[in-house]
Amino acid sequence: MPSSAAFTPGPVGSFIKHHFRHFNAAAMVDAAEGYRTHLLEGGKMMVSLAGAMSTAELGLSLAEMIRQDKVHLITCTGANLEEDIFNLVAHDYYERVPNYRDLTPADEKALLDRHMNRVTDTCIPEMEAMRRIEKAILKEWMAADAAGERRFPHEFLYRLLRSGVLEQYHQIDTKNSWMIAACEKNLPIVVPGWEDSTLGNMFAAAVIRGDVKNVHTVRTGIEYMTWLARFYQEITKDCSLGMFQVGGGIAGDFPICVVPMLHQDLELEAPLWGYFCQISDSTTSYGSYSGAVPNEKITWGKLGADTPKFIVESDATIVAPLMFAYLLGW
Template structure:
């Protein structure tokens, strides 16, 4: 593939340390795909609010990502940005905010993520109206779906199209829905929509079982891994730390040790972008070699760690893979 100016810039200037690790990881990812491998990308933190969708959506459209694991926040925040972008407020001086100023944001219905405030009324409530109907319809029919499947139904129905406030090509969830991309969301309950769903369960309006669980996600992932890990295998590109990465990477030792599937291959590529420095007891900051001892990675698995800010690094890696 002919590389564009962004790719040419990083390969010329990024020669050492974390910069070189970025280039090595990008080239390793590209080689993994060229050799017929598949790739899981995991999204931690608030990457959707950071608008990673601008590059991530194109990665999905070009089949450079085959499965995603993300937090419940990332699952919903891409859609929030899609329908409420014009109401977001950015606070470049966020470090200077006093507790009183933070309280004022709360009273204005603005929930802050670092320098970006998500407008509760325009974002959460606009989605809630439509997603509640999907939840209730499924509940009434005795049907059950995963959290991302409800979101796919919502997007593909087109019911919110008139509310779009960004170019839909920059929404990774739309790109994923159109491809029916597999998604795993461990701990979905730890999200705004998860809290809202729990409130309906608390009130007795919807059964908890109408939403498929994290255990069911893990069982589904085990079947997916078994069916897709032949040949070059499945790589693991981890953006940040936390449950988005911790949850799915465990499927390999679970299958090998607990299901005694001793022919299951290890993850065949590993990269983590993290600003969590290596420290005692920190899993997010753990060196990739530690994962060998847990039966997740092989001795020969290509391993990369880029100790930097994922909001800066991930778009550059994606740009390289897209030939930008």
């Protein structure tokens, strides 16, 4: 399908096209158009999620992006993987703290005493969210351990969602859960550094207690990279793979390195990433890789001089839903 195919934006998209004409606003429109063009030309897209985008309820738009085949691979932190499911089963118990900037240490201690874990202005309820999922996922870990089976973190959560044991606890419309949408599509997910998450800590505790005998029951980092290398080689035989990075950190840094690894460490042929966009408010001031402009990635063999490259220096909780709405025709 040619990139010039007719596109009629919906009400949100029309507003964006009319009002977002300069600076970061214009960069956002350019990036969204670049994303659309990449798909129209037959490309596929990886979306990486950093920060607390699941607690920000990005699933309200990301789930539909997945259902409409506008996302073909997700890389995310362990926190984003689990927090979409925490929200799924405990949404009604979450609390917003709009005046979080005014909280004293005593106020924070009061939240701790109530088992309310704060993420900026939103408190995640430990008992209804984290412990509820821990109890269910522990059974999956232990069953796999007893059977001598090993799975990736996202595969365990897919099994949990498919088992139906959480359905009695659903507190949001399931169409707004990006993990359910991904599970229904059996979407590939890569979760680098999964150990740095609530469930990662719980798995370590299960190993220490002896509930799980084999620490390798949950597959992690290096195995994710070897899987990603094979996936990248296979998918790029027929199309270009782009990267849409929401935030910085390991969720984006890890997968983008698959290309230079294939080239430099394995001396294999592989195309460069075919599109790149990052939404970030990080700056380059102190050697911040998360704030580095896309051109720096050319020097590392990740992007080419002609790769469509975009950076929107803004709040991802605002920009990502707007871009997704634009692409969805909302």
